[in-house]
Amino acid sequence: MTLSNGSDDQLQLGEVRKPRICMPSGRNFKKKTFLCGHYEAQDVLCEVDQVDLVCLDAEPGYQFKESWQRRLLYRDVSRRLIFQSPGLRKVQLTKEYDLFLALCQTHHDFLHINAIRGWKDHCKTSVCWIDFYLHDTFGGSLSDVYDYKQHRHLFSNVTKRSRYFMVAPGKVDVSDETKGQVEIGHRYYEGAAAGAVMIGQAPNCDAFGEMFPWPDAVVEVKPDGSDVIDVVNRIESLPGLAFAISQRNAAEALLRHDWGYRWKQILQVAGLQPLPAMDVREQRLKQLAAIPLSTVESKNVAGSIP
Numbered sequence: 001m002t003l004s005n006g007s008d009d010q011l012q013l014g015e016v017r018k019p020r021i022c023m024p025s026g027r028n029f030k031k032k033t034f035l036c037g038h039y040e041a042q043d044v045l046c047e048v049d050q051v052d053l054v055c056l057d058a059e060p061g062y063q064f065k066e067s068w069q070r071r072l073l074y075r076d077v078s079r080r081l082i083f084q085s086p087g088l089r090k091v092q093l094t095k096e097y098d099l100f101l102a103l104c105q106t107h108h109d110f111l112h113i114n115a116i117r118g119w120k121d122h123c124k125t126s127v128c129w130i131d132f133y134l135h136d137t138f139g140g141s142l143s144d145v146y147d148y149k150q151h152r153h154l155f156s157n158v159t160k161r162s163r164y165f166m167v168a169p170g171k172v173d174v175s176d177e178t179k180g181q182v183e184i185g186h187r188y189y190e191g192a193a194a195g196a197v198m199i200g201q202a203p204n205c206d207a208f209g210e211m212f213p214w215p216d217a218v219v220e221v222k223p224d225g226s227d228v229i230d231v232v233n234r235i236e237s238l239p240g241l242a243f244a245i246s247q248r249n250a251a252e253a254l255l256r257h258d259w260g261y262r263w264k265q266i267l268q269v270a271g272l273q274p275l276p277a278m279d280v281r282e283q284r285l286k287q288l289a290a291i292p293l294s295t296v297e298s299k300n301v302a303g304s305i306p
Helices: 033-048 062-073 107-115 148-160 186-193 206-211 228-236 241-256 259-269 276-289
Strands: 002-004 021-025 051-055 097-104 123-130 164-167 197-200
Touching (some): 033 259, 033 276, 148 186
16 A cells, blocks of 8 residues: 555655545555546545545455445445445554545445544544446446546547537436436536537436536537537538637636535535645636637627527
8 A cells, every 4th residue: 555645756654744634545546537637636636625535445356345345235234334345455544634525426435434443533523425427338448548648648639539429418319217317427627627518418407507608519419419410510500609619618617626625515515725836726727718719710690509
């Protein structure tokens, strides 16, 4: 197990540092594609705050033990199995922290916390960030990646070079599972941040209006895709419109959806003031968002889909 500050330099447990946040991470043993965004978020917090990133390690037989623990939890009359580590090497905290911060995407991730001994005694406040995850209907995102940074870098490079980006609410094609519940998926945030023109369906929920309140955040097409060609042709027929939508999506994402903003909210909930590095990051984001459209591209832009 190592303690990392989010960069390539790692510090062994016991070295002198004065971090104020302790945050466990499963990056050493869980490399599923859908978790890469979380590891990226952890890196951002490490860049703007004083964090001990506790990178847990799996013991031999981890997958077997973890699988059986999941199954037995629902039949555990003693109610003690939930407090056992699922085959992870134990870590004993010895330093004092202001905050213990756990980022979980599924309820099974809670079990990882059991590998960290003394976190209640050594952390003044604890926060668990649960990310509202909808299980996939296919195995694509359940595959492992070689390196989460490489995966995110490749994904962002492909997306930012895509003129159009298809989006739809979570599980849009399995209404029998959602029972009318409509949610925003990560895909909306990633498409906007890449500066792509998002085409598809905007989630019909209050959260989407709050998070994406600008014009043409999503250009609507029919769910069956029958009018995609007509919609794209209409956008392309208006000089500079695609570019304007692209720039607006990217700028709004910089001002609203960087991981730094999310971490700042969580720190405030925990009663911690952000460090100066957070302000530096926000100022840089604002500077990037303020870069104006070029004169050529912005000329005669209609500004909205008619």
